[in-house]
Amino acid sequence: MAAHTPTTTRSYYFPALGSYNTLTLQTTPLPPLKSTYVLVKVHAVSLQFRDVMIASNKYPRGGISENLVPCSDMAGEVVAVGSDVTRWKVGDRVCANFATEHWDGDVNDDIVKTALGGGQHGVLTEYKAFTALCLVKIPDHLSFEEASTLPCAALTAYNALMGPKPVKAGDTVLVLGTGGVSIFGLQFAVASGANVIATSSSDDKLEVAKKLGATHTINYNTTPNWDKEVLRLTEGRGVDHILEVGGPGTLEKSLASVRYAGYIHIIGSVSKNTPTLTSVIGQCTGKAIILRGILVGSVAQFESMNRLLRARPEPTRPVVDKVFSFEEAVAAYAYLESQKHVGKVVIRVSPVSE
Incomplete structure (x- = not known):
């Protein structure tokens, strides 16, 4: 474990679905880190059209968690590791896969339920614990804002x-x-x-x-x-x-x-x-x-994709249209909904210097 592991996190949640304008900030305690989990400081989150559909309560698949913490796509930094985790260390730069239990092969009903920002709480939060198996290493040439666009869209x-x-x-x-x-x-x-x-x-x-x-x-x-x-x-x-x-x-x-x-x-x-x-x-x-x-992809595909990103860094560099601050989350949703963007809309949750 890290010496100064945070004990609380600020996150957005929906008290009720129907509009992204109801996004509300909350501070909640972080539970003790499980032995096979990794605690990640979220630096950036990118938005999907799915996020607007869920906020509007128009998502066709249903199964949305109550008081949902939204969003599926993040990039961040490992700040603590569980006692049984050997693959990750403090300071590693990581993304989480869209469905946290889609490791390889085809999806099934149980895997679909592990989709972040839908069947389970998402990543529009300062800190989140993930199972070590769902994380992938961010290519070194990408910023957190760029890497946050990878888990779903890319x-x-x-x-x-x-x-x-x-x-x-x-x-x-x-x-x-x-x-x-x-x-x-x-x-x-x-x-x-x-x-x-x-x-x-x-x-x-x-x-x-x-x-x-x-x-x-x-x-x-x-x-x-x-x-x-x-x-x-x-x-x-x-x-x-x-x-x-x-x-x-x-x-x-x-x-x-x-x-x-x-x-x-x-x-x-x-x-x-x-x-x-x-x-x-x-x-x-x-x-x-x-x-x-197409239902996003697996951790294995994510790692394969990252090899392409490393091999062809410039042609594949993520196109980030606009970056909003954590406090501007509602404005970020509105901008995405306007469809004025080219590429991705990103929320910077915490600057790297923090």
Whole structure:
């Protein structure tokens, strides 16, 4: 154990769900550290669209803890280790996996219940104890703010592109929008030698996508039939992989955009358009399309992803749009909800100098 282990922590929680404006600060005692656990000082937390859905009580999966401490993604520093822990030492820089018991292989119902900021209390707190098995070492070249974006957005994109049929050089990848998952998907695809087509409603955001290596960009406001433009850009073949974050509002066009036997990775449902899903089954069978649901990833995948980050540090450097202070947590939620961001929105819980 460390000599000056903290005994309390300040954290945000929801007294009731319905709006992120009800986020409330509390100070609670830290229980004695279990022998197989590690106490981490949280330096930075990144927000997901999931966090806004949970706050609004619109999360489809349910099973949310009462008086929830929100958020799933953190980066911090080990300040104490349990008596049976040999893998970690005080001072190590770590992230926790999204689902704390998803170590390797497929998910199951019990693993899903260990998702931080949902089935169990999350990481919008100054200190949190984690099981030693759910932690991964942060790549040395990343700041805490950058590393806080890895557990959900980055790993979701990595799991999509490096799954049963990994992206390879010369493939074409379509990313929808410029949120956290899409930007990481763009970066990982470029780092792997693939061509990327990126969509957005904003030309300014598409300029950022170009700077990150997108081969082609499409403004879906000025080109509403973007699926036809995707087919034109790929000479009628279609794309190999699609990171489908839009959901009902974009899936039909994704089905039209993907190549025969291509992969559509179902990740989210941020599109505000009205769904008109009339021919999903016909399109899937007619083109032998693989629809694959993505539920973040495992500790083993996280460590594999970090090897990619270390091997290609600059092309894969996390894109942090804006950093808010711990006291500005509500404003951070509002900014994420506005969808003005490119990449990730981060809350700095405690400066590194503290």
